[in-house]
Amino acid sequence: MAGLLSTQYSSALSKLNLLRNNPALSVLTSTQRKYSSKDGAGIEYLHKSVVPTMHYQKSLPRLPVPKLEDTIRRYLAAQRPLLNDEQYSNTEKVTQDFQSGAGKQLHEELVALDKNNKHTSYISAPWFDMYLSARESVVLNFNPFMSFNPDPKPEYNDQLVRATNMVCSAVRFMKTLRAGLLEPEVFHLNPAKSDTDSFKRLIRWVPPSISWFGAYMVNAYPLDMSQYFRLFNSTRIPKYKRDELLTDDKGHHLLVIRRGNLYVFDVLDRDGNLIKPAEVHAHLKYILTDPTEAPSFPLGVLTSENRDTWAGLRQKLLDTGNGEALHLVDTALFCLCLDEEVMRDHIHISHNMLHGDGCNRWYDKSFSIILAKDGQAAINFEHSWGDGVAVLRFQNEVFKDTTEKPLVGPGSQPASVDSSSAVRRLGFKLDEELKAGITKAKENFHAAVSKLTIDAMEFKKGGKEQLKKKKLSPDAIAQLAFQMGFLRQYGQTVATYESCSTAAFKHGRTETIRPASIHTKRCAKAFVQQPGQHTVEQLQGLLSECSKYHGQLTKEAAMGQGFDRHLFAMRYLANLKGMALPSLYQDPAYAAINHNILSTSTLTSPAVSLGGFAPVVPDGFGVGYGVHDEWIGCNVSSYPARNVHEFLKCVHKSLEDIFTVLEGKPIH
Numbered sequence: 001m002a003g004l005l006s007t008q009y010s011s012a013l014s015k016l017n018l019l020r021n022n023p024a025l026s027v028l029t030s031t032q033r034k035y036s037s038k039d040g041a042g043i044e045y046l047h048k049s050v051v052p053t054m055h056y057q058k059s060l061p062r063l064p065v066p067k068l069e070d071t072i073r074r075y076l077a078a079q080r081p082l083l084n085d086e087q088y089s090n091t092e093k094v095t096q097d098f099q100s101g102a103g104k105q106l107h108e109e110l111v112a113l114d115k116n117n118k119h120t121s122y123i124s125a126p127w128f129d130m131y132l133s134a135r136e137s138v139v140l141n142f143n144p145f146m147s148f149n150p151d152p153k154p155e156y157n158d159q160l161v162r163a164t165n166m167v168c169s170a171v172r173f174m175k176t177l178r179a180g181l182l183e184p185e186v187f188h189l190n191p192a193k194s195d196t197d198s199f200k201r202l203i204r205w206v207p208p209s210i211s212w213f214g215a216y217m218v219n220a221y222p223l224d225m226s227q228y229f230r231l232f233n234s235t236r237i238p239k240y241k242r243d244e245l246l247t248d249d250k251g252h253h254l255l256v257i258r259r260g261n262l263y264v265f266d267v268l269d270r271d272g273n274l275i276k277p278a279e280v281h282a283h284l285k286y287i288l289t290d291p292t293e294a295p296s297f298p299l300g301v302l303t304s305e306n307r308d309t310w311a312g313l314r315q316k317l318l319d320t321g322n323g324e325a326l327h328l329v330d331t332a333l334f335c336l337c338l339d340e341e342v343m344r345d346h347i348h349i350s351h352n353m354l355h356g357d358g359c360n361r362w363y364d365k366s367f368s369i370i371l372a373k374d375g376q377a378a379i380n381f382e383h384s385w386g387d388g389v390a391v392l393r394f395q396n397e398v399f400k401d402t403t404e405k406p407l408v409g410p411g412s413q414p415a416s417v418d419s420s421s422a423v424r425r426l427g428f429k430l431d432e433e434l435k436a437g438i439t440k441a442k443e444n445f446h447a448a449v450s451k452l453t454i455d456a457m458e459f460k461k462g463g464k465e466q467l468k469k470k471k472l473s474p475d476a477i478a479q480l481a482f483q484m485g486f487l488r489q490y491g492q493t494v495a496t497y498e499s500c501s502t503a504a505f506k507h508g509r510t511e512t513i514r515p516a517s518i519h520t521k522r523c524a525k526a527f528v529q530q531p532g533q534h535t536v537e538q539l540q541g542l543l544s545e546c547s548k549y550h551g552q553l554t555k556e557a558a559m560g561q562g563f564d565r566h567l568f569a570m571r572y573l574a575n576l577k578g579m580a581l582p583s584l585y586q587d588p589a590y591a592a593i594n595h596n597i598l599s600t601s602t603l604t605s606p607a608v609s610l611g612g613f614a615p616v617v618p619d620g621f622g623v624g625y626g627v628h629d630e631w632i633g634c635n636v637s638s639y640p641a642r643n644v645h646e647f648l649k650c651v652h653k654s655l656e657d658i659f660t661v662l663e664g665k666p667i668h
Helices: 007-019 068-082 085-100 102-115 124-133 159-178 197-203 211-217 277-288 299-304 307-319 323-331 346-354 389-404 432-449 464-469 474-490 518-528 536-558 564-577 588-593 644-662
Strands: 145-148 186-188 220-222 234-237 244-247 253-258 261-266 335-338 367-371 377-381 453-459 496-501 510-513 598-602 608-612 621-627 632-638
Touching (some): 068 085, 068 518, 068 588, 085 102, 102 564, 145 346, 197 211, 253 323, 277 335, 299 307, 307 323, 346 377, 346 453, 346 608, 464 644, 474 621, 474 644, 496 536, 510 536, 518 644, 608 632
Parallel strands (some): 496 598
Antiparallel strands (some): 186 220, 234 244, 253 261, 367 377, 453 632, 621 632
8 A cells, every 4th residue: 555655646646735725625626527417317316426426435545644753854844934043942852852752652652543443544533522622612713614606697696596406406415425326526637537437437346445546546536535424414512521413314304594593394205305396495485485583582693602601501402392493403404594684795795604693593503505685605614524525525516506407497486385384483492591691692702703804805917827837836826925925014924824635545634734934934035025135036946946845745735744633643642641741732832833823725616706714813814715727816814913904915915026026027
């Protein structure tokens, strides 16, 4: 196996991750691969894949535990631009002590543990634990959003029409997945060879225990799909100290929220088949025209609370006789939020889809499709169960299906059915303590979201095409622009996080790319603080150096060869064993590099208009960005400690300077 994971594989994976390295959103988009949709899939399925969905899962390579000396070397390289000489010398000493002492022991134990758990990856359990043990609200701290592009046919963006089509496509996706007919997620480096009917007909007969190797032979890389089953009928249940994930695939119903009222109706019939689209249409129309006022005590806002607080209130709800209603919420296929507002602009969309008003959401569901009054749509998802790999594939498929094969249109008539008996509005018994809890949750929610500012920027003077012609990595240049922008605004280099999917491995999650390096620091300084002191050729050379180094970091992270997850897993093991925390983890420099002031995440997809998330620290920026063929876009959030408008101006100026230099002109 190790022999097969050759340089060729690593370079393939680095290309894969340059296309999509992102915390929540890292998955191939349908611009890079085509999903075969055979005719005859009928209304039940999106398509019928020749290769079974989970065909490659068994034979996926395992996520490697990096060598300890490599982790230490990479850690020190990432620390160098963040520390002065004295701090660095101290961190170097602490790190070397760790390598020969506690770290050596922890690493050996981690490797032994990994060998005994070949069914999974060394990061899977600690990562679940980290998310589920976090006590902060999932709103802003964890749940991201990805908004859909509008339907190219304007009349199909009507809220009712689009909601009906999205629900039907979502159910078709679920049915296709569960029947094992969804195309496996595969990264094709040579699609002419591997993304063909003849190859698929051949590979389906290769046993699942070795099928990965068959794909590898034609330069195709299957990705982990272990998270997909959590998409539907799933929710995060608040529990004291550590939450739990619940999946119950027996539920046939959809959860719909409008004006803070919760409704359920069956979208699957007794045999598990999708009900008639005209019936979905009728039931959603019934909900959209229901005159029931917004409740004074909307239950959904409780899902935005501190997890321990919410766990206590949920127990109270159960004790008060609301068990059956809560069970319906928890086991619903997914959540559809029908909002009353019309979106003014991109900024309004970002705020609405990231957090909204707190009352028309159930943030604990694995994902929610949100539809504004004007048909603007997005997905907001809970992050503990997965990294968005499954969510983006789902979003791509739903967008493709609703736009290419909509099941209802502007002229469609809803079915003549009795929606009043099919649709049930959930009622909850609330005592004074619960009412007080809801009121408090509303206050906490509004206090938190009122501090958030979001702004966006589009750089129109160049993009991926131009950068590739100059043999530069588009992702490296975008990241460099953030380093330059921050230096211009605040005069310093700070801890920066870019996530990279490790889905090429069994139960892989993410690894961190550390974009702030001695190379970006040197280059940013030259562009921002000493533009007149360097020739255009020298500046071009610095850009090339940054691009090469970022490419190397990306390749390493894609291969599971970063340092962050390895150090995290060893720290987790030390805590588990109850041993004294090694000094490396008590070093202020360790705390500082994990206080990610620039948290960044990239995404381009034909289905997605923009994605966003809040900063991960109070004095940070949450940077969602996409490098498109001819332009570069950023959607950035901040709290009062930082000025996001100014930051985007500085990033724009940095991109202008970079593209000026690439044209062979000097900067001023």
